[in-house]
Amino acid sequence: MERCFSVSGDCTAPSLAGRAPPAPAHLVSTAPPAPAPPPTPPPRPGRPRGAGAMVDVSKWPLFSLLSAKETAAVRQACVFGNSANEALYVTHSNEFAVIGLNCSNCLGTGDSLSTIAPRALDALRGKKVASFSYGSGPHVLLATESGELYAWGHNGYSQLGNGTTNQCASPALVTTNLQGKRFKEVACGSHHSLALTTDGEVFAWGYNNCGQVGSGSTANQPSPRRVAGLLQGKAVVGVACGQTSSLALVDNGELYSWGYNGNGQLGLGNNGNQLSPCRLTALQGLCVQQVVAGYAHCLALTDEGALYAWGANTCGQLGTGNKSNQHSPVQVMAEKERVVEVAACHSTHTSAAKTQSGQVYMWGQCRGQSVVLPHLTHFVSTDDVFACVATPAVMWRLLSLETEDFMTLSQALGREFDSPETADLKFSVEGKYIYVHKAVLKIRCDHFRSMFQSHWSEDLQEVIEIEQFSFPVYRSFLHFLYTDTVELPPEDAIGLLDLATSYCENRLKRLCQQIIKRGITVDNAFTLLSAAVRYDAEDLEEFCFRFCVNHLTRVTQTAAFWQVDGAMLKEFICRASRCGAFKN
Structure with a gap:
């Protein structure tokens, strides 16, 4: 159906290993010195360290551990973690299961044990997922279709929003300062979190040394707080996070950004950090309908199918034909047909796009190579790009799929x-x-x-x-x-x-x-x-x-x-x- 209408951005993979949150200096050489990291719980004994077109979930290596029957039961899935070694999935019968290393208790099973066999996530049984995101700790956020907000995993900077820095081994409701709020979308940066309510308000919390929670200061935010400033009175319809930056898309197509800007990833024409939301005036007159963020770059898609990119580019992740960073949005793929979807995630330097006729392009860091111009692939979805060429092979979104081993x-x-x-x-x-x-x-x-x-x-x-x-x-x-x-x-x-x-x-x-x-x-x-x-x-x-x-x-x-x-x-x-x- 879809075919016809159906950071200095190092070229090596971003280092996300380890249990302590990385200082911004690990992200870009121009970042300010980080405060001393808060203490993290010592490792427990035996703890390891560490949807249109059909998509085959088995392309992600972690799912090769599942039997054919278990794979056929998968309805939604997300592979995440420092080395793509954790996964959560939901079955057709609405049961939750997890598999993988369980770094920082990110599997939510109530303990620190890793597993190569699926384990049930009973705390979420019967829930329906509206949005899912993960950070670098990793920490995990999940919004349900009924508007509930759950968080678990790494919490060294209060990125779980519970007011503490203690890791959470099971999904826990986030409720502080959120009475009466219902959520429809979540986004995680490296160690900060965003959540979007059904009435268009953005809440943020966690690590804030560069202003990424948008509070107007650089003090860490231990519990959710509404992001105001220029977003006051605006109805936000989408949010996204880079490693230490944040974006909000408004219902009229305006785009706002804040946080770390050493590579121009805020798209404001400079490299100065912003402690509260700023409008991307370079996109004035355009109506943005989708925005995604990579490790230190961003992609925006307008309602006319035009693709714009900005930020770090040392792996070619902007698709401009060179490796020069861009502090303001530049149009890419202008000579191609209309773009209908763009893809990126803060764990990688990889970008992807799908056109109106179903063609899928990729660029940036692809299997260790720097691809500086959009490259036409044989893939049928942008999800396939992240399964097959990104490092690590995570998912850029919660994947909805059907797997069939017979002719329907x-x-x-x-x-x-x-x-x-x-x-x-x-x-x-x-x-x-x-x-x-x-x-x-x-x-x-x-x-x-x-x-x-x-x-x-x-x-x-x-x-x-x-x-x-x-x-x-x-x-x-x-x-x-x-x-x-x-x-x-x-x-x-x-x-x-x-x-x-x-x-x-x-x-x-x-x-x-x-x-x-x-x-x-x-x-x-x-x-x-x-x-x-x-x-x-x-x-x-x-x-x-x-x-x-x-x-x-x-x-x-x-x-x-x-x-x-x-x-x-x-x-x-x-x-x-x-x-x-x-x-x-």
Whole structure:
């Protein structure tokens, strides 16, 4: 489906080994001296030191320890740790399990024992994961779908938010200063933490020698505290962390950063640390929809599919063709097609991106080599990049997946779609035939169930003429009935949305909206908004409206804007005015 719409930054791997938090001088030579590290608990006896396209979790070596049955049960997973030697996963039956070294009690099993066999994480049984992140200690944060916030693992700088520096061997609720708050996203830096509430507030705590918790000082923060300053009154929709820096993405596409800036990773045009959030003015006029942070570099993706990078670049992780650091965002992959996803994580110097047609690129540190320009791979997902070329081979996000060792029903049906050998019916669209199976259509679509009845003339026909839809649209619709996927470029998705509305296919309608969102541009935004209104696609209508408001000046200069009927134009202007689009 997705294919068509489906630090001085050393070139060696960042050293994350060891139980004591690394001083910033280990990150970049220009960092200020670190305060004396707080004491950490002595090691206990015997303690070791240390989703679209299908993704195969067994590409991460740690999962080779699981049996085929255990692997098939994995629904969500994350590999983390200093050497990618710890993993947490959730099964299809919503059971939690962990495996690995258990450095700093990061497995959450209540003890310090490592394990090569999965162990149940009973403290989280029955919970559903909304967001998962890990630090370098490592410490672990997890937000549930019900808004609860859990933390465990290394805590030498109070990065667990419990007001102490004692390690936590089991998942524990983070509650201090958070009464009544519900969380939807978490992010961990080296030894600091961010959590985003469902109402758009950011809380931070932990190590703060460079201002990475955004409190306005460099004092460590032992418990959660709301990040205010320029974020006051803003609705934050995403957060990310580098090793000692932080980022927040606002609902209007603005991006803010704070913390360590020795390599320009804050994107502010200089290398001075910031103790509270600062807006990236270099991206003014652009609407950022995704931001990720590497060890000391950042990638941002706009709603028009443009990719920007800044920060450390000694491994080529910015993709600019050289190894010079950048203190301000620069566009990369401008000559490529639209980018729909970017990937990085603070444990590596590796970057990845996926384009609209499903092509996956990688650059930066790749299997020990410095790749300074985006390199086209054979991978089907950005997750594969981190499994196969990053050091360490961690996951850059909580991975949702399905593993299959047999042909599914949809795969078997998909193989027979448009096959003259087995079909018992064909549609004629624009003079071309599409071969299908009447029984499949009746099972999958109420429209056809009604059509193929004895009192309908179509029930006796071997060829059915279709005149109201184009061949690509109707073929894509029939293919969807066989595979649950849509293979159609964004420009044809409006026609498919029309068909889905006519046939009351709500799931297909939602998929069409996703495709259209990925294909939105300034030139077609108002056309898509008009279509969303016409087909009663509320989510798409809201998305297109926000895009038009975020790019208001350019949208109002397009032909589509002035060709729309007066009633809709008036409604748009009134609605945009109510949300403050015309304020000076």
